[in-house]
Amino acid sequence: MYKNFAETPEPLRAHLGETSPERRARxxxxxxxxxxxxxxxxxxxxxxxxxxxxxxxVALIASNEAVSEAFGxxxxxxxxxxxxRDKAITVLLSAGVAGLFAFGLLAExx
Numbered sequence: 001m002y003k004n005f006a007e008t009p010e011p012l013r014a015h016l017g018e019t020s021p022e023r024r025a026r027x028x029x030x031x032x033x034x035x036x037x038x039x040x041x042x043x044x045x046x047x048x049x050x051x052x053x054x055x056x057x058v059a060l061i062a063s064n065e066a067v068s069e070a071f072g073x074x075x076x077x078x079x080x081x082x083x084x085r086d087k088a089i090t091v092l093l094s095a096g097v098a099g100l101f102a103f104g105l106l107a108e109x110x
Contacts, residue, residue, distance in 0.1 A: 027045065027048055033070075034074050
């Protein structure tokens, strides 16, 4: 009923942007030891999540029962739902929309 994505052929795996099995095994080993990681390992894990991990990688690791609890703790501690940059863009876009709306009301009133 369920497909084992670990058995996905290499060309399809590359198409999905999936991390190599060896790299994912290293990441899972670090996650299993979380929060007892050296600072450089934690930096590598954060960098992997932000720069390398595909949605498939995150799903495969999150669904691995051996590390899912530690992965959840890592994500809660180190993966912000919105970065400062995302928040700044949201504020600027909202201000722009509000400005356009106000301009439209002023133009209509005169």
